[in-house]
Amino acid sequence: MTAEEIPYGNHERLGAVILPAGWNDVTRQVRLVVRVKALEGDEGGSDLSYENDWPLWFYAPAAGEVPGADESIGQGSPTRASTLASTTSPMSAVVQTEDVEEALRRAGDGETVLLTPDLKQLHSDVALGFTTVFWNTAWTRNQAPHTLGITHDPHHPLFDHFPSAGHTDRQWWHLLHGAKPLVLDALPEDLQPLVQPIDTWFSARRLGCLIEARMGAGHLVVCTLNLDPVQDQQVTPPAASVAAFRRSLIGYLASDSFNPTTELTPRAVRALLATV
Numbered sequence: 001m002t003a004e005e006i007p008y009g010n011h012e013r014l015g016a017v018i019l020p021a022g023w024n025d026v027t028r029q030v031r032l033v034v035r036v037k038a039l040e041g042d043e044g045g046s047d048l049s050y051e052n053d054w055p056l057w058f059y060a061p062a063a064g065e066v067p068g069a070d071e072s073i074g075q076g077s078p079t080r081a082s083t084l085a086s087t088t089s090p091m092s093a094v095v096q097t098e099d100v101e102e103a104l105r106r107a108g109d110g111e112t113v114l115l116t117p118d119l120k121q122l123h124s125d126v127a128l129g130f131t132t133v134f135w136n137t138a139w140t141r142n143q144a145p146h147t148l149g150i151t152h153d154p155h156h157p158l159f160d161h162f163p164s165a166g167h168t169d170r171q172w173w174h175l176l177h178g179a180k181p182l183v184l185d186a187l188p189e190d191l192q193p194l195v196q197p198i199d200t201w202f203s204a205r206r207l208g209c210l211i212e213a214r215m216g217a218g219h220l221v222v223c224t225l226n227l228d229p230v231q232d233q234q235v236t237p238p239a240a241s242v243a244a245f246r247r248s249l250i251g252y253l254a255s256d257s258f259n260p261t262t263e264l265t266p267r268a269v270r271a272l273l274a275t276v
Helices: 089-093 100-108 170-176 229-233 240-253 266-272
Strands: 028-037 049-058 095-097 112-115 147-151 196-199 210-215 218-223
Touching: 049 170, 095 100, 100 112, 100 210, 100 218, 100 266, 112 240, 170 240, 218 240, 218 266
Parallel strands: 095 112, 112 218
Antiparallel strands: 028 049, 147 196, 210 218
């Protein structure tokens, strides 16, 4: 940008940030860094500079994706499928449903099933928040939220098309707002949630918002993140971050990298989702 004197205030336009054509064809996270050099004669001398930076996320649109298109993933229940739909090919390899019994049956028969329970019908004693516990839950009489953000492996193939640093950041806002964590304490210890909320240290329960497992001849994935912010939060247009996460999730489930090793029984899943 052209060097010029910047007056005090918050309404000064310094110029435009210009990106090369096609630069946002790839989903990526970048930092916008602004560095300002002091004027001659300022206290501290002209060698003094000030710097600030902001994280930015760019989400590449899926070819042919139409938000709100009326089509389902695979042949599962059409409920809520309109906002989970895309014309991209991996979708046909994954069945999506919010019906627990349908998910258990089809996974047992050998299909890959994404179970997305109706979050409004899913009870959880753990209040998940984008922000962390205020002070501590013991001194605030268990005031919500009860969690300390999320943790996950940023190098896991699930995040190939959803850049993330392994912890809560701004692109998780819509996904976490209204999400319901599952308490996994009764499940096998080797089951590692792909997205794990961190519980208050007074309870230290093993939580998960996205788990994967083998079931019978197939595979079952349970997701209690908010994949439908349009319906649940009146967000218009659909959040780009949610669409990007959804594509990255479906792409992972349809890929060779998807190979869960922990096995769950229908009984264990029913108990996990007993209040659905």
